[in-house]
Amino acid sequence: MIRVEDIQKHFGALHVLRGITFDVQKAEAIVIIGPSGSGKSTLLRCINLLVEPDSGKVFIDGVHVNRHGIRHEWVRQQVGMVFQSFNLFTHLTAIENVTLGLTRVKGIPHDQAIEKARKLLARVGLAAKENAYPAELSGGQQQRVAIARALAMDPKAMLFDEPTSALDPEYIREVLDVMAALAREGMTMIVVTHEMGFASNVASRILFMDAGKIIEEGTAEDIFQNPKEDRTRSFVSKILR
Amino acid sequence: METAAAFPLRAPPKLVTRLTIVHLVEMILGGILMVFVVLPSIFRFSLVSASFWQIYGRFYVTGLFGTFFYVALTLPLSVVLGFLMGWARVSRIRVFSWPASLYVNVFRGLPPLILVIFASLFGTNLVPQPIMDRFLSGFRRGDIAVGLAAIAIAMHSSAYQAEIFRAGFQSVPKGQQEAAQALGLRPWQGMMHVILPQTFRLSLPPLGNEFAVLIKDTSILAAISGTELVAKSRDLLGILPASGFPIVWIFAVWTVVALTYFVLTYSVTRGLRLLERKFHTPGLESISL
Amino acid sequence: MTNWRKFLRDRWRYFDAALALAVIIGSLVYIYDLLVGNRGLDVAYITRNYPLYLHAVFNVYATTIAFVVGMALGFSVGWLRTARTVSVAKFAASMRVEKRERQEAPSGSEVTRRLLVVLSLLWYGTKYVVRRIGDGFVEIIRGTPLYVQILFASSFFIVFLPQYASEGILIGIIALAINTGGYQAEIFRAGLQTVHSGQVEAARAIGFSRLKAMRYVILPQALRLIIPPLTNEYIGLFKASTLLFVLGVQGEISYIAQHEGFAGDVFEIFAIVTVIFLAITVTLSFVVQALERRFRIPGLGIEQVKLPRGVRLARVGG
Numbered sequence: 001m002i003r004v005e006d007i008q009k010h011f012g013a014l015h016v017l018r019g020i021t022f023d024v025q026k027a028e029a030i031v032i033i034g035p036s037g038s039g040k041s042t043l044l045r046c047i048n049l050l051v052e053p054d055s056g057k058v059f060i061d062g063v064h065v066n067r068h069g070i071r072h073e074w075v076r077q078q079v080g081m082v083f084q085s086f087n088l089f090t091h092l093t094a095i096e097n098v099t100l101g102l103t104r105v106k107g108i109p110h111d112q113a114i115e116k117a118r119k120l121l122a123r124v125g126l127a128a129k130e131n132a133y134p135a136e137l138s139g140g141q142q143q144r145v146a147i148a149r150a151l152a153m154d155p156k157a158m159l160f161d162e163p164t165s166a167l168d169p170e171y172i173r174e175v176l177d178v179m180a181a182l183a184r185e186g187m188t189m190i191v192v193t194h195e196m197g198f199a200s201n202v203a204s205r206i207l208f209m210d211a212g213k214i215i216e217e218g219t220a221e222d223i224f225q226n227p228k229e230d231r232t233r234s235f236v237s238k239i240l241r
Numbered sequence: 242m243e244t245a246a247a248f249p250l251r252a253p254p255k256l257v258t259r260l261t262i263v264h265l266v267e268m269i270l271g272g273i274l275m276v277f278v279v280l281p282s283i284f285r286f287s288l289v290s291a292s293f294w295q296i297y298g299r300f301y302v303t304g305l306f307g308t309f310f311y312v313a314l315t316l317p318l319s320v321v322l323g324f325l326m327g328w329a330r331v332s333r334i335r336v337f338s339w340p341a342s343l344y345v346n347v348f349r350g351l352p353p354l355i356l357v358i359f360a361s362l363f364g365t366n367l368v369p370q371p372i373m374d375r376f377l378s379g380f381r382r383g384d385i386a387v388g389l390a391a392i393a394i395a396m397h398s399s400a401y402q403a404e405i406f407r408a409g410f411q412s413v414p415k416g417q418q419e420a421a422q423a424l425g426l427r428p429w430q431g432m433m434h435v436i437l438p439q440t441f442r443l444s445l446p447p448l449g450n451e452f453a454v455l456i457k458d459t460s461i462l463a464a465i466s467g468t469e470l471v472a473k474s475r476d477l478l479g480i481l482p483a484s485g486f487p488i489v490w491i492f493a494v495w496t497v498v499a500l501t502y503f504v505l506t507y508s509v510t511r512g513l514r515l516l517e518r519k520f521h522t523p524g525l526e527s528i529s530l
Numbered sequence: 531m532t533n534w535r536k537f538l539r540d541r542w543r544y545f546d547a548a549l550a551l552a553v554i555i556g557s558l559v560y561i562y563d564l565l566v567g568n569r570g571l572d573v574a575y576i577t578r579n580y581p582l583y584l585h586a587v588f589n590v591y592a593t594t595i596a597f598v599v600g601m602a603l604g605f606s607v608g609w610l611r612t613a614r615t616v617s618v619a620k621f622a623a624s625m626r627v628e629k630r631e632r633q634e635a636p637s638g639s640e641v642t643r644r645l646l647v648v649l650s651l652l653w654y655g656t657k658y659v660v661r662r663i664g665d666g667f668v669e670i671i672r673g674t675p676l677y678v679q680i681l682f683a684s685s686f687f688i689v690f691l692p693q694y695a696s697e698g699i700l701i702g703i704i705a706l707a708i709n710t711g712g713y714q715a716e717i718f719r720a721g722l723q724t725v726h727s728g729q730v731e732a733a734r735a736i737g738f739s740r741l742k743a744m745r746y747v748i749l750p751q752a753l754r755l756i757i758p759p760l761t762n763e764y765i766g767l768f769k770a771s772t773l774l775f776v777l778g779v780q781g782e783i784s785y786i787a788q789h790e791g792f793a794g795d796v797f798e799i800f801a802i803v804t805v806i807f808l809a810i811t812v813t814l815s816f817v818v819q820a821l822e823r824r825f826r827i828p829g830l831g832i833e834q835v836k837l838p839r840g841v842r843l844a845r846v847g848g
Contacts, residue, residue, distance in 0.1 A: 076425040101425060503670065
């Protein structure tokens with residue numbers, strides 16, 4: 001479904017991604033863990049080309065997307081993205097946030113877009129909040145609207161960039177529940193997170209990244225119970241207390 | 242995720258008091274007291290004197306229309322220029338941002354009076370000859386000079402408006418554009434539907450202040466004898482003693498002029514404030530400069 | 531990706547900067563050509579008119595005096611305007627409570643009670659009137675053009691104090707001081723009100739008196755907050771001081787008026803004036819930035835002083 005081949009990325013003198021290669025099958029949920037600054041967010045942004053990789057290839061559904069002649073906007077419709085800081089459009093209500101992409105990118109008529117947006121908001125449990133502005137919603141509610149907004153574009157895969165790390169503890173649960181339900185329904189997902197419960201219950205595979213490289217890859221048991229690499233071991237021991 | 246501030250500050254006080262009925266009544270009563278009781282009893286004039294208005298009325302109306310004309314000329318021009326310059330200043334492309342920044346710094350650094358005199362003396366040299374011949378040939382030279390001076394005032398104000406718009410652009414978080422692109426919107430669509438609406442809402446109240454300043458600045462055109470309120474009122478002073486009014490009636494003229502400007506600026510700022518409240522969105526509080 | 535494309539992308543920054551400089555220099559040269567053309571710049575004229583520099587210094591001097599006087603005025607009015615006024619309804623309610631308490635536990639005579647009511651009425655009434663006068667002063671100053679204010683002041687002197695009517699400098703400085711006082715009042719008020727009330731509580735809690743809390747806790751914070759807007763106000767006043775030409779005060783404009791009568795084709799003189807003004811205002815705005823850096827305390831944000839409508843130099847941004 002998504003294939004990444006030998007991606008390199010520099011920011012000035014900083015070598016952020018040092019040759020990343022991995023595959024994601026359809027309906028698979030991948031969790032990426034790793035210390036901060038290890039390039040996880042940049043990797044996600046390289047997949048939907050918010051950041052253009054210096055070299056290497058990105059395939060989505062078999063299409064080589066980071067080559068000349070492919071429109072970035074098309075790529076971004078194929079993969080939805082959810083941000084750490086929600087990034088809901090502040091001047092639009094919840095439902096307008098969801099319909100903006102539908103009407104402006106897909107050109108769907110307004111009433112059909114509204115209908116679809118209502119369904120999606122109901123799916124994330126926010127049917128009652130459709131006319132609220134982002135500032136009037138709790139962090140967890142904002143993040144669920146953001147998920148609905150990404151889902152509205154009918155993406156083939158979803159990228160989650162630390163979706164719960166900006167949330168107060170009491171709101172983390174509701175967002176993770178929505179994500180777990182998505183995974184059960186067969187959505188292809190790449191999630192950067194440090195929620196170990198989510199990783200072990202939902203993830204089909206876990207990648208451990210450090211210093212721009214994938215150090216280790218395996219099931220939740222492999223990584224958490226008996227990691228092979230030293231760096232993985234020390235990181236896992238830190239986050240598992 | 243709020244970073245704890247070392248010195249917590251009270252939420253900035255609402256310095257502009259709400260336009261409540263009480264406040265408005267207080268204001269109007271105070272104004273009436275001032276204009277019809279306090280000032281007349283100090284300076285011994287009366288604003289309801291028919292013979293005064295008989296000679297001042299014509300000057301006042303001409304002057305007021307002149308002021309309206311210059312405001313109507315400068316205000317839209319300054320908004321358009323200011324917006325473009327503010328946009329250019331936040332651009333990553335230096336071909337836009339560097340000239341814009343020079344423009345802003347030069348026009349902010351010079352007093353409007355200097356700009357006005359400069360424009361009225363040399364402005365015609367700067368207008369390309371074809372435009373001069375085709376569109377402006379019907380006007381008198383003096384009128385063209387004053388018109389160019391008005392444009393100079395608009396440019397002075399646009400430099401300040403550029404700073405307002407720049408602050409508006411910069412206070413829209415970067416993540417907004419990123420999120421728009423992640424949805425598949427093109428950069429110009431993100432600009433159009435996500436960034437610009439927020440910028441405008443954030444810039445509205447400071448823009449109102451700037452409009453008030455612009456209205457007041459048009460009075461500087463009196464220095465080069467533009468036909469506007471202050472100039473016309475000054476013209477009247479010459480014939481006032483000849484018409485049998487004591488000299489203190491000068492203050493009647495200045496009171497009327499001041500009151501007119503006050504009403505104009507006050508209604509503009511209040512009007513924009515009402516507009517802001519109409520468009521008010523929780524979480525989008527206006528910028529302060 | 532073809533080679534030239536990559537080359538362009540890597541070197542874009544330099545192309546861009548070069549192009550921007552070309553646009554700037556090109557348009558400046560174009561304007562210069564339109565204004566001066568083949569005539570050539572009259573350098574001798576510039577060197578001959580050195581008194582202009584002295585006049586610029588004089589403008590700074592008049593501005594500074596007016597600014598300092600205005601500061602005293604502004605601080606007083608600004609402080610007055612932070613006064614809390616009590617609404618009539620609240621005042622009546624507290625009087626009723628007081629009366630009931632008196633009836634339940636009578637102490638003191640009826641006369642002293644009446645006296646107390648009258649005194650507090652006077653106290654709150656005065657506070658109300660004083661505050662409203664302050665409000666009115668600020669509104670009038672900010673709502674009317676400085677040009678009209680200067681003309682008003684000069685008329686005042688001509689009519690009532692004709693012996694001083696020829697002292698243009700005196701009239702000008704008075705007019706400027708009153709004007710800047712109105713604007714500075716808003717700056718001081720904003721600064722004083724932005725300091726957290728919790729700070730006063732904390733100061734009182736460790737035993738400061740009200741005055742000492744003002745001196746050691748409120749003012750140090752408020753001053754840090756208002757120094758940049760005050761400097762901006764100074765720049766604005768300096769620019770506004772050109773308007774004193776109305777009074778025949780020495781300055782660039784009146785110099786030009788006297789010597790050239792606004793009719794001569796004296797581009798050179800405007801070049802000098804422009805350079806002088808830009809030098810002074812740009813230098814001062816660098817000073818503002820330096821001051822902001824110098825006085826910055828983490829968490830005590832200068833940007834948090836919200837200045838209301840028309841504070842003239844709230845206009846001068848970063």
